[in-house]
Amino acid sequence: MLDAVKDILLQILSASSFIFLFQWWLDQSHIIRRNRQFPDDQALLIICCAISITLCTIFSTTLFGVVYLNLAILPAYIGILYGNFRSGISLAAFFMLCTALFSVPPGIGNMVVNTGVLMYPLLLGFVRPFKKGKIIQKIGMLWAILAPSMLFIVLMPKMNGKNIYETLSADTFLVTVYLFITVMLGGLFIFCIETAWDRLQIKEQMKGISEKFKLESEKLQQITDAVQLNIMSMDDSGYVTELNEFMLKLIHRHYPELTRETIMSQPAGQLFRKYIDEQTYSRLENIVRSKQRTNAKITCATSTYQIYTEPLLRDSGIPGGVVMIVQDLTEEAKLRSELDNVERLTLVGQMAAGITHEIRNPMAVVRGFLQLMREKSPGELDSYYQIVMDELDRANAIINDFLSLAQTRVSDKEMVQLHLIVEELSPLIWADANLRGQSIELRLNPSLPLLMLNVREIKQLVLNLARNGMEAMDPKGVLTLETRVNEDRVELMIKDTGGGISTSQIENLFVPFFTTKNHGTGLGLSLCLSIAERHNGKIAVESQEGVGTVFTVSFPFEKEESAATTRLLK
Structure with missing residues (x-):
């Protein structure tokens, strides 16, 4: 059995x-x-x-x-x-x-x-x-x-x-x-x-659902990373549950040692507590804990942020966390401040231009009467009259430069080659150099493309830069003027063999009334920059003390358009 x-x-x-x-x-x-x-x-x-x-x-x-x-x-x-x-x-x-x-x-x-x-x-x-x-x-x-x-x-x-x-x-x-x-x-x-x-x-x-969920999560992460906003989500306790790349970069700006994993293991408020005061921290904590739609601006260290929060709702409709969007307003605030300054300076410039224009008329009358008085005065007073008249002429020159700098009207332009303008000015530049015991070297490219330029203003720009270079050199110095094409830009290079300019001076070189010379108004280079900018151009400065300085003025041009215009002119 x-x-x-x-x-x-x-x-x-x-x-x-x-x-x-x-x-x-x-x-x-x-x-x-x-x-x-x-x-x-x-x-x-x-x-x-x-x-x-x-x-x-x-x-x-x-x-x-x-x-x-x-x-x-x-x-x-x-x-x-x-x-x-x-x-x-x-x-x-x-x-x-x-x-x-x-x-x-x-x-x-x-x-x-x-x-x-x-x-x-x-x-x-x-x-x-x-x-x-x-x-x-x-x-x-x-x-x-x-x-x-x-x-x-x-x-x-x-x-x-x-x-x-x-x-x-x-x-x-x-x-x-x-x-x-x-x-x-x-x-x-x-x-x-x-x-x-x-x-x-x-x-x-379950594997298919898990893979689909993973793909959707990755897709959502890519979407949030592509949005150029700082986005972070938090749970009921205020701990970080997710953040995009822009938010990670923002946090790294203040905490470069933190990783994504360490960030997601601490409350959101702790991330900024080191850089904000107690009142701002309490305000940020209340924003996070309120689980309501909010819109607030806070200051963290030297930065300003706009914070938007939106509650994350569960299936039952009860808030189960919050998503926070942080917008960095620091650069925007700086630009707004600069724009306000520019508007104020523009207004002041317009007022000053009007005032200086009105000053020229009485100055002309004063100069005329000084000449009459000089003719009827004893000869031993001629030197005094000459000093007064020279100072009036100097003041008038400053007013002319200032009016040119403050000019806002659209200048008349025509299609012209840059090297032709420099060739036309070369006798005048040679004569000025001969008086100083200096020499001029021209390296002009005759095949430059046509540019839309105001000839009178470009002549003023070239003369100002050339005379600045000659004033910076000793006798027997050499001033080089060169024109060339560099990719999609036409460049004019003016090189001197003077003493050079220090780095600190280069930073303020185009600031109105700043000058490195014992005499001068300090408006010449500012006027040159204003002329270049009216032609969508740029001025770059390279200088080495004891060797010399190179001013490079560049103007953009469209290759196809310039070639077509050249064929029509021919």
Whole structure:
């Protein structure tokens, strides 16, 4: 009796092996479906069933020497139902081969009954409705085929004339239990397989949802990183949960040692506490904790920020955090202040220009009467009159330069080549240089493109820069004037061999009334810069003390437009 129980338990373990093996195989997550009609997980199930059939057949025996004990019929039937026609025929043939090799039931008839061959056509017919059915329907289909097959197996001894069921004995009870357990195991195996597949399906769905969520999160992060605003989100406690790249750069401006991970492990208010006063910190804390839409401006160190907050709502509509957008207004505030200064200076300049214009008229009258008085005065007073008249002329020159600098009207321009203007001025520059004992070197490019210039203003610019260079040189100094094309700009270079200019002086060189000379108004270079800017040009200065200075005036030009204009003029 005990041996019979052990044999039944061994068969149960052998028959269950395909369930454990199949579930373990599914959990490895190495399954890739290649065929929709016969997916790999079904193929694995067939293989596991074949292994279980082999084990059950090897350990097959008989109960009490008459009832055939081999639960391989369970994995065989289940494998056929879950497979297709080809795999079902193959598994049935494999079952019969294992029975012939490892188990020897007496007679061909016994072998046909013990392997359930008579039920194979019915099994193959149930394959399609079995796969479409629900779990209860599948268990019912298996029981409808398995119960008669097991009944045939346990009644086979009686059919052979061995009446072991005539009395209600322990042996009969054990055989009945064996029959019941086998049928119940079939239903349990179906349940385990369906559960394993459902778990695999849920796992794949969760993986897909997780990947989709990850992709959407990355996409959202890319969008927030692309927005040129500082964005940060916080939870109910005010701790940072997410931030974009611009916010990270803003925080690094004050805390360069912090990483994204360390930032997201502390309250948002702590990030700026070091640089703001207690009142501003309390205000920032209230903004974050209010979980309401707010709009406030705060000052942190030397920077000004505009802070916008918007509550993050849960499904129930209750605030579950807040998103904060920080806009840096520091540069905007500086530009606004500079613009206000420019507007005030413009107004002052316009007023000064009007005043100086009115001053010229009485100065002209004063100078005229001084000349009359000089003619009627003794000769020894001529030197005094000359000093007064020279100072009046100097004041008039300052007024003229100031009016030119304050000029806002649009000047008349024409298409002209820059080197022609320099050639036209060269005799005047040569004459000035000869008086100083200096020399002039011209390096003019005759193939310069045409530019839209005001000839009178450009002459004034060239003369001012040339005379500045000559005044900076000693006798026998050399002044070089060169024109050239540099990519999309025409350049005029005026180079002297004077003493050079210090770096501190270069920074203030174009500031009105700033001068490095013992005499002069300090308006010449400011006027030159004003003329260049009215032509969309620039002036660059390079200087080396003891070597000399180079002023480079550059004007932009459109290559195609300039070439077309040149062809028309020709």
